[in-house]
Every structure is written in C-alpha cells, then in structure tokens.
Amino acid sequence: MTAVPSTHVSGTLEASLRAGRDAGRKLLVPYLTGGLDDEWLLVLEALAGAGADAIEVGIPFSDPMIDGAVIQESSLRALQRGITPEGVLADLSRVDVGVPLVVMTYYNLIYRAGHERIAGSMQQSGVRGAIIPDLPLEEVGSWAEAADDHDVATVLLVAPSTPDERIAAICERARGFVYAVGRMGVTGEQVVLADSAREVARRIKAHTDLPVCVGIGVSTPEQAAAVCEVADGVVVGSALVRRLLEGAGPEGAADFVGSLRVAMDAG
Amino acid sequence: MTTDTTSSGPIMGDPGPTGRFGDFGGRYVPEALVPACIELEEAFRGAWADSGFRTELDGILRNYGGRPTPVTVCGRLSDQLGVRVLLKREDLAHTGSHKLNNVVGQGLLARRMGKHKLIAETGAGQHGVATATAAALFGMECTVYMGEIDTRRQELNVFRMELLGATVVPVTSGSRTLKDAVNEAMRSWVASVADTHYCLGSVMGPHPYPWMVREFQRVIGDEAREQCRDLLDGGDPDVVVACAGGGSNAAGIFAGFADDTSSELVAVEAAGGAAVTTGIPGILHGMRSALIQDEEGQILEAESISAGLDYPGIGPEHAHLADLGRARYVAAGDEAVLEAFQLLARTEGILPALESSHALAWVVAASASGELPAGSSVLINLSGRGDKDVAQVRDILRGRA
Ligand SMILES: Cc1ncc(COP(=O)(O)O)c(C=O)c1O
Numbered sequence: 112m113t114a115v116p117s118t119h120v121s122g123t124l125e126a127s128l129r130a131g132r133d134a135g136r137k138l139l140v141p142y143l144t145g146g147l148d149d150e151w152l153l154v155l156e157a158l159a160g161a162g163a164d165a166i167e168v169g170i171p172f173s174d175p176m177i178d179g180a181v182i183q184e185s186s187l188r189a190l191q192r193g194i195t196p197e198g199v200l201a202d203l204s205r206v207d208v209g210v211p212l213v214v215m216t217y218y219n220l221i222y223r224a225g226h227e228r229i230a231g232s233m234q235q236s237g238v239r240g241a242i243i244p245d246l247p248l249e250e251v252g253s254w255a256e257a258a259d260d261h262d263v264a265t266v267l268l269v270a271p272s273t274p275d276e277r278i279a280a281i282c283e284r285a286r287g288f289v290y291a292v293g294r295m296g297v298t299g300e301q302v303v304l305a306d307s308a309r310e311v312a313r314r315i316k317a318h319t320d321l322p323v324c325v326g327i328g329v330s331t332p333e334q335a336a337a338v339c340e341v342a343d344g345v346v347v348g349s350a351l352v353r354r355l356l357e358g359a360g361p362e363g364a365a366d367f368v369g370s371l372r373v374a375m376d377a378g
Numbered sequence: 379m380t381t382d383t384t385s386s387g388p389i390m391g392d393p394g395p396t397g398r399f400g401d402f403g404g405r406y407v408p409e410a411l412v413p414a415c416i417e418l419e420e421a422f423r424g425a426w427a428d429s430g431f432r433t434e435l436d437g438i439l440r441n442y443g444g445r446p447t448p449v450t451v452c453g454r455l456s457d458q459l460g461v462r463v464l465l466k467r468e469d470l471a472h473t474g475s476h477k478l479n480n481v482v483g484q485g486l487l488a489r490r491m492g493k494h495k496l497i498a499e500t501g502a503g504q505h506g507v508a509t510a511t512a513a514a515l516f517g518m519e520c521t522v523y524m525g526e527i528d529t530r531r532q533e534l535n536v537f538r539m540e541l542l543g544a545t546v547v548p549v550t551s552g553s554r555t556l557k558d559a560v561n562e563a564m565r566s567w568v569a570s571v572a573d574t575h576y577c578l579g580s581v582m583g584p585h586p587y588p589w590m591v592r593e594f595q596r597v598i599g600d601e602a603r604e605q606c607r608d609l610l611d612g613g614d615p616d617v618v619v620a621c622a623g624g625g626s627n628a629a630g631i632f633a634g635f636a637d638d639t640s641s642e643l644v645a646v647e648a649a650g651g652a653a654v655t656t657g658i659p660g661i662l663h664g665m666r667s668a669l670i671q672d673e674e675g676q677i678l679e680a681e682s683i684s685a686g687l688d689y690p691g692i693g694p695e696h697a698h699l700a701d702l703g704r705a706r707y708v709a710a711g712d713e714a715v716l717e718a719f720q721l722l723a724r725t726e727g728i729l730p731a732l733e734s735s736h737a738l739a740w741v742v743a744a745s746a747s748g749e750l751p752a753g754s755s756v757l758i759n760l761s762g763r764g765d766k767d768v769a770q771v772r773d774i775l776r777g778r779a
Contacts, residue, residue: 174557174662177568183551222529222675223674224674225490245408245664246406247406247407249404273409274569278410292410295569296569297565297568297569369415
C-alpha cells in the first residue's frame with residue numbers, strides 16, 4: 112500500500128451510503144479486527160477492492176461482551192500483538208482505501224481516552240463513524256455530541272427485542288446508518304438466517320430513511336442476498352474474520368467479500 | 379460522620395430511573411438487553427412495594443434460609459485483639475453464605491415475570507450454589523457460568539451445583555475467572571432473554587441490579603443494627619467491616635448503618651483486586667464504576683487467593699460511597715488472609731470463608747496498629763463459611779510444610 116496524506120473519502124458516512132443506495136446498490140460492510148496481524152492494512156485495501164461500501168474496523172477490547180468465539184479470538188490475537196486504540200487509528204491514518212471507515216469498539220476504551228480526544232483522533236485518521244455496542248441510547252449523549260462535532264457518525268443499534276417506540280427514538284439519534292441486530296445473540300456465524308434478521312430491518316425501515324444494515328448472524332452470500340431483499344445492506348464479521356484467522360490473507364478475504372458482492376448484486 | 383450530606387435523599391437510597399449513584403452506575407448494555415433491564419426494573423419496583431411479595435420473601439428466608447442469622451460476640455478473639463469483635467453470622471444461612479438472600483429474592487421475581495430459567499455467574503461457587511438452590515426450590519432450570527480456573531479451585535462447589543440439578547459451564551476465555559464468567563453469562567443472556575432471568579450475584583452490572591441486589595441484601599444490615607443495639611446497650615458498633623468483591627455483602631450490611639448510625643464503614647478488598655483503592659473509573663459489565671485497568675482502558679486481571687474476590691471491579695454504589703467518604707476502602711493481602719482464616723478457627727471455632735477472612739484480616743491489622751483503638755466495638759460481616767476453602771488452604775499450608 113502507499114502512504115497517502117489526508118485525501119480520505121469526502122463527505123459524511125450517511126452521504127456516502129445514501130449515494131450508494133440511490134445508485135441502486137446494496138451496501139456491503141465487512142468487519143475486520145484492527146491490528147489482527149502484520150497484513151491487516153493490506154486486507155483492508157483488499158476488502159475495498161472487492162466491493163465493500165464501507166469497512167468496519169474493530170478496536171480490540173479485553174472484554175468483548177457482545178462478541179462470540181471468533182471475534183474474541185481475533186481481539187485476543189490483536190491485543191497480544193500489542194495493538195492499542197491509538198495504534199489502530201494511527202495505522203488507519205496512513206491508508207486511503209477509498210471507502211468510509213467505521214470503527215467498532217467498547218465504551219471503556221472511548222471513555223478512558225476521553226470523548227473529545229478520541230473523536231478528534233478518529234477524525235484525523237479519516238474515520239467516518241463509530242459503533243459502540245455497549246453504549247445504548249440512554250447513555251450515548253455526551254459521546255454522541257463530541258462525535259458530531261468531529262463528523263464521526265454515531266451508528267446506533269436496534270435489536271429484535273427493541274419495542275417500536277424505542278426504535279423511533281434510536282433512529283432519531285442515529286447517524287450514518289442504523290445497525291439492525293439480526294438475531295438475539297452475540298456475533299458468530301449461523302447456518303440458517305434467523306427470521307428476525309429481515310423482520311427487524313423491516314420494522315426499522317418503517318421509522319427512518321437512514322440506510323439500514325443488518326449485522327450479527329449474516330454469514331453467507333445467500334444470507335446476505337436474502338437480507339437485502341428488505342434491508343439496504345449487511346455487515347459481515349465473523350465469517351470473514353474466521354477465514355482470516357485460518358490464514359486466508361488479503362486474497363482470500365477479497366474472494367469471500369467478492370462472493371458476497373456478487374450475490375447481493377444479483378439479488 | 380457524613381450522615382448529613384447536602385443531597386436531600388438517603389445516602390443508600392433509590393438510584394432513580396437512570397440507576398445513578400453519584401457519578402457511577404448506569405446501564406451500559408447492548409441494545410438487545412435494554413428492554414429486559416427495563417422490564418426487570420419495573421418488576422422489582424412493583425414487587426418491592428408489594429407487601430405480599432415482601433411477606434413471601436421474608437417467610438422463605440426465615441423458614442427455609444434460617445434467618446435471622448445471629449450476631450456472635452467473640453470472647454477469646456476480642457481478648458486477643460483488644461477490641462470488641464462481633465460477627466454477623468451469614469455463614470449460618472442456608473447454603474453457607476449471604477448469597478441466599480439475593481437469589482431467593484431474584485427467584486421470586488423471575489417467577490413473577492414468568493421466566494422459568496435462571497442463569498448465573500459464579501466465582502467461589504457460593505453464588506452458583508445459591509442460585510442452583512433457588513432454582514431447585516422454585517422448580518426452575520439453572521445454568522451457571524464459572525471460570526475454568528475457579529472450577530478447579532472450587533471443585534466441590536461444582537459438584538454441589540450439579541447435585542442441585544444445575545448445569546455448570548466452565549468458561550475458558552480471558553483470565554478464566556469471575557470477570558470472564560460474567561462476560562459469558564451476559565453473552566448467553568442475550569440469546570435467551572425471552573424466557574431466562576440473569577440472576578446476577580452481586581451489587582454490580584447494569585441498573586437495576588446494583589440497587590436491587592443491595593435491597594435484597596439489606597436484611598443483613600437491618601437485622602445486625604438491631605441485634606447490636608441489644609448487645610451494646612442501645613449503642614451502635616464503632617466500626618462495621620465487610621469484605622468486598624462485587625460488594626454485595628458489604629452493601630447489605632452497610633445499608634443498615636449508612637443512614638441510621640454514625641458507625642464507621644470499612645470495606646476490605648483483595649489486594650490483588652482492589653478496585654476502589656487502586657482502580658480508576660471505567661465501564662464494564664453494564665456499569666460505570668472503579669475498575670482495575672491499564673492506560674488504554676483494557677481491563678486487568680485481578681489476582682487473589684479467594685475466587686469470590688478475584689474481580690477487577692466493584693459495584694457502583696461502593697465507588698460512590700468512597701467518593702462521599704461515607705465508607706472507607708482498604709485492602710488485605712493473601713498472607714494476612716490465610717493467617718486470619720486460621721486465627722478465627724482456633725480462637726472461636728469458626729471456619730470463615732477466605733472472602734470473609736479479608737474483613738477479619740483488616741481488623742487484626744488495624745487493632746495491632748492502633749488504627750482501631752483498644753476497646754472499640756467492631757462488627758464484622760462473616761459473609762460465608764470456610765468449608766469450601768478447606769481443601770485449597772490445606773494444599774497451600776502443606777505445600778509449605
Ligand atoms: C462468602 C463470600 N463472601 C463474599 C463474596 C464476595 O461477593 P460480594 O462482594 O458480592 O459480597 C463471595 C463471593 O463469592 C462469597 O462467597
């Protein structure tokens with residue numbers, strides 16, 4: 112990869128995803144654990160090249176409470192390599208993959224760094240959004256304000272258990288896109304797509320015009336295509352990370368994400 | 379003493395709909411769990427205001443659980459230490475610790491909410507045993523998550539849980555102790571929340587747990603205050619001491635004294651897991667509280683001889699009581715704890731849990747140093763009995779012989 116100065120994707124996360132949607136494209140958002148191995152920035156570029164519309168980059172935390180075995184393992188590996196939140200952001204600032212980057216992490220890392228400081232670092236690194244799954248609507252306020260000030264979109268999650276009134280309130284505060292949690296459970300591959308995946312997307316879309324992407328339990332090209340009959344896009348994490356843990360490398364990652372792209376475009 | 383603060387409400391009162399104790403507490407959980415936490419809060423508010431619920435709970439704790447537990451005045455130990463030692467005997471409650479108070483309350487609440495499965499985390503196994511007991515009593519299914527290291531340290535408690543009909547799941551992630559057992563219990567709750575109640579074992583986690591568990595444990599302090607007044611000619615103990623892992627036995631006994639007396643309150647953490655004394659504010663397991671963590675905010679692994687105190691955090695109300703200065707937080711190391719364990723056995727014929735031995739260890743040290751003036755009266759919450767620890771202590775002592 113080449114070191115690129117700050118000519119990162121312009122515009123907000125929402126604008127970028129809306130542009131894709133308006134052009135008739137289903138949104139593909141692969142997830143990658145930041146600092147996973149020496150090649151992780153090459154993987155990032157490969158994902159963009161294989162048709163990602165945005166990329167979710169995990170900043171590893173010691174206690175990933177909403178993650179299943181695969182992402183627990185990738186987080187542990189990254190931490191054992193000594194990666195830090197600032198380290199992930201510094202790495203990201205050195206690349207321009209041409210699609211928006213969204214970080215995913217747990218609130219303690221954000222809180223510890225300080226809202227202002229880390230929102231500023233994200234902005235400088237070209238990060239366009241942040242997903243913090245243990246920071247629900249009631250607690251998100253002061254972070255979300257700092258993030259707004261730095262053009263970092265606070266992506267909020269809606270779960271199958273979320274009642275309709277709450278969906279409306281969450282969509283009101285959400286920026287970038289709404290993350291629809293596809294099933295009641297932690298991240299991890301599923302053989303069968305849960306019925307709740309399409310149902311939750313449908314319920315969210317009744318409340319907002321923001322792009323809606325379904326993640327958690329979307330693992331295969333067929334599942335991605337099925338979800339996209341209702342949703343605007345998908346987030347695919349464990350299925351990709353497992354392949355990386357097994358040594359797929361940038362080419363293997365591109366092959367898999369390419370297969371998702373093809374299925375979504377055909378659907 | 380700080381019984382008269384500027385805020386209008388009681389010191390250990392209702393944390394309100396946001397579950398805040400000063401700067402601490404809150405509800406930092408994945409969206410999937412927020413509705414269940416709200417449902418639980420509403421159910422608890424309803425139940426706690428319902429005299430029928432309270433009567434049923436009191437009846438079970440009395441006739442099944444063995445409450446009220448006595449307060450024992452320790453003759454020989456008092457003579458040896460030069461302070462007047464009183465023990466609140468939670469070791470005599472059914473299942474051998476204070477944990478029963480909480481699980482009977484939560485079991486009844488689960489039934490009230492129509493949930494017939496319980497999951498729990500456990501460190502020493504006492505909360506797991508208590509939850510398995512409540513599940514058997516109420517005819518519920520029970521799964522207990524326990525760090526793999528702890529399943530080995532507390533092998534007998536694993537078997538006890540199995541005898542009671544529970545399934546014990548060894549947790550192999552992270553430090554393989556209590557912190558990871560909580561992570562795994564939370565993960566499993568996300569997938570099962572529709573018909574399952576998470577029976578959290580201490581005054582930690584997302585709102586309403588820290589408040590609810592403290593209220594279920596308040597019976598310790600309410601009983602002890604009156605019992606002490608009988609024993610101390612209407613007076614209150616000078617100092618009330620309890621060990622603190624998550625902090626439920628401490629919160630329970632403090633609740634009886636924080637607002638109604640001027641007794642000094644002291645919580646003793648494990649030196650290798652001293653969240654208040656060595657930690658800084660952070661967010662873990664649904665709460666904002668004091669946590670042991672590194673500069674980046676990665677949670678550090680606690681290390682203690684006692685599985686029940688092997689936890690990098692503490693309940694949020696404790697962080698708040700420390701801020702207010704209403705309670706003091708100190709630490710005891712493994713060596714002093716082992717000494718205290720043996721001391722109580724020999725002087726009073728009581729084997730204390732290694733957790734409870736932390737409280738005792740501080741009293742031994744503080745009476746020797748004069749921090750506890752000669753003749754002062756000290757109430758120690760003896761949160762549990764030490765039978766579960768006998769094999770571990772034998773191995774340590776034999777290893778030295
Ligand atoms: C006897 C006993 N005391 C204390 C504790 C620590 O819990 P807490 O700080 O919530 O009272 C435990 C936990 O396992 C215990 O078994």
